[in-house]
Amino acid sequence: MNELYVENPLEFWCNNYGVSSADVVFLGVPFDGTSTGRAGSREAPNAIRSASYNLETNSAYTEANLADLKMTDYGNLITVPGDTEMTLKRLEDTVFDIKNKFPVIVGGEHIVTLPVIRSLIREHPTLKVLQFDAHLDLRNEYIGNRYSHVTVMRRIFEILGKKRIIQVGARSFSDDEKDFAKKNTVLKTPENLLKYAIKGPVYITIDMDVFDPSVAPGVSTPAPAGFVPERFFDLIHGLKNKLEVVGFDVVETCPPHDDANMTSLLAAEIIKEMILAFRK
Template sequence: MLNRNIETFIGCDNEYEESGIVIFGAPFDSTTSFRPGTRFASKAMRGDSFGIETYSPYQDKDLEDIAIFDGGDLELSFGNTERALGQIEEFTAKVLSDGKIPCMIGGEHLVTLGTMRAVAKHYPDVHVIQFDAHADLREDYLGESLSHATVIHRVWDLLGDNRIYQFGIRSGDRSEFQWGKDRVFTNKFNFNGLTDVIDKLKGKPVYLTIDLDVLDPSVFPGTGTPEAGGVSFMELLQAILQVSELNIIGCDVNELSPPYDQSGVSTAVACKVLRELLLAISSKN
């Protein structure tokens, strides 16, 4: 019998109705300030995911034991940033209204604003944990308020003070750090202080956004704005496992740019990060 050839992330081929987690791609990189290419991430990750296993020896869990639906890539408007964000918001709102957890594959980091617009409406008391090399707190970038360099400032516009927690930050304009000092929690360079934040946020809805350039470029060179001095894969994995203790109501993994690592190692790392993230949040939700 012949069936349609539908490519999904490994182990995420369940039906929508039976799934508690919905992954989808947001292939958008129209505001990338240095090296574009993140629009190809979700497609590359689906294909390369079959080079890893559904089973995680780190967690002793298997994607085949949980129900995850892969909704494919959204067809986004590349010529209209606001419209693209609206399309992401609309899809996320549908997933949330159906009682499921959205897990987005970017794309540049600006796509997080689309999901957060829906999340903030559905969970007015949501808090955000951000793993990233960059603060992303600029008011504008070259006169544009919607940019991957401004995304967390735009999220702050939605949430206000003391609702955003940044880890791994090692790059940003001086004014970003000065502006954010009394508005967001920023831990530079690593995950120190994460345990205290987790204790503080227990019982609250939390959105986790992972910009993969939090990883050191020696581990993850395939990204648009690599920054030396990042964390290791194992450090990121441990941080994900810690955060999964919380009530994670949505998440994303973004900023893989496959063209900048022809070896495919960066895509393999991104696949493994997503697998571990899905398994971690599924056990708590």
């Protein structure tokens, strides 16, 4: 056996320790059942795994190496196409199983964040959520649906309560969402976020549409005038020693609309840098 010459591009590039002994667990959630823009984010977990093979595990920001961590790729949640409720319940139960690890949840569309919060709040009752997103996702319902990528942060607000969602990067929202956010969440620019102290456990959700479509075209709901990657990475590493992060997700990558795999590649790099910056 010569293991130097084999690899498995169906797993995210990391040491695969097995779930019981791993500290960091990658879980794919190939679900896009409520997508109203471009469908296809169900293909993202595997596209991001494949993209990770184009990257180095070293980080220029931290001088740390992902390969030195006890990390494992847990595979994909078995979703139920057409049944959002059953899919979300399965995800809540699966995340609860790995709650003492550092969960890295890879969507799929943004509704997948809801069951992750339902699960983590049981372990961390004072949990806050830091959201990077072009949208506020605060509608109470959308085309008659209360459980969708458009309403996900409203449902999370109902769990967490006032001023426990911190929203960064929003530039596409309705009047009602903006009014609701002013009263009930915390809106921050990247610059202000660095000065804002988030105390206690925090979960970070990254919607890839927070980036500009010129650097991340493959998203379900693109919005012009977003982040460039350098700005995001500077921000993340500026927050490195300030936050008690208990896990994160990267959602809304949409491979069928992703020119040259740019968005999957960026998502893979984000996953690496986020883990190296924030793992417990």
